[in-house]
Amino acid sequence: MIKIKNISKSFNGKSVLHSISGEFDKGKTNLIIGASGTGKSVLLKCIVGLSQPDTGNAFYDLRNFTEADKEVKSEIRREIGMLFQGSALFDSKNVEENVMFPLNVLTKMPPDEKLDRVNFCLKRVGLENVNKKMASEISGGMKKRVGIARAIVNNPNYLFCDEPNSGLDPQTSILIDELIHEITHEFNITTLVVTHDMNSVLGIGEKIMFLYKGDKLWEGSNDDITHSGVKELDDFVFINKVMKGLKGK
């Protein structure tokens, strides 16, 4: 479980996050949603420690990550897997080397075992026989899959996904969403996804936090989101004709 308490962040005097608190459950796909520029990615970066919050703390299973020293932070980070918006695969390495990278750097696993683990993870995300392809040679959807394989290769307790659907066609987006959702349940991971994609919200959002202009306005599940009673959330959810039709029903 990840718990955040009163996280605030500002850049050059401009406040981006205003005292955000909440909990993200283990074994569930937790979503942070909101329009572009509402501070979703900033909040995610504050939680994983890529950005230091001005105030507030993030707790990983009761361990205070924000105020921990570098050694403890490093230890907690080794339990984290993250899928980046642009996949962030290492250009100079092939698929196999990319996925194996965390094992090479963080573990003392024998080479055969590492290769087995890499092949297992690649198979799990639906990629086989692409081990030797360079990261630049594969499609956007495949890059996301490789990114997921790299994120889960070290058996993480926490999985973070920053806009996993960005740049993907709707069909591939759904496949990536389902993959993240399945992996979360299969390995009992605390998964946190930042997205503004309504398909993801309705499809996999077991616990959803809605941000609006740096404030948390609503928290709930995908079953409740269509009748939240929060105007800003309704404006975000019922933006297109299909969703408006859903509201009518």
Add this chain to the structure above:
Amino acid sequence: MKEFGRYLLFLQSLVVRRETFITYYRLVIEECMQIGVKSISLFVLVSTFMGAVTTVQTAFNLVTPLVARYVIAQVVREMTVLELAPTIMAIIFAGKIGSSMAGGIGTMRITEQIDALEVMGINSSSYLVLPKIIASMIMYPMLVIFAGVCSIFGGYLVGTLTGILTPTEFIQGLRSLFNEFTITFALIKSFVFAFLIGSISCFKGYYTQGGALEVGIASTEAVTSSVIAVLLADYFLANLLL
């Protein structure tokens, strides 16, 4: 001053939370291959011509018959060892390797690859930058020695083939009044310059923000700052050690 302070903090970050020795060993070998093998042809070309041109221009300026012709080789030797091989090559090294380091790390920054390393619990600056600096400090002195040899060889070829001086005169000039400390001085300079170029270029790349345009700007700044630092260090080292 703020930038200089940030540079010092950056240097400090290279030596905390280090990875295992074997990890660095592999990375340093890879970087040595990149830096050494990729630069050698350019160094051979530039240094050979530099030596050749120095011979021709020194001969052109020595118009009095009172000065023996072997002095031309002596001048070529001194210029090569003291300045051309370590300093001029450092400017070329900054242009080729420094810009490549800044561009590479800058691209990793804007494509979130550095964030990916940090999230894994790896000290990204130490992992990415330290091997590059160490490899520079290993390879650049070797390249300087190589460039020195090529420069003197270029001077010998042009001097003897065009009849400026005989092979015997050239060898006599090379050996005349030779002070071994000039070699030590050149190697000290090459270590310092390699450190400056490696660290400044990586520093510029590491703090790149924005997109492709900013990566280009970071590469240019890396070369400019490295060259200025090399020239300043050249002056201070000459004052200090000669």
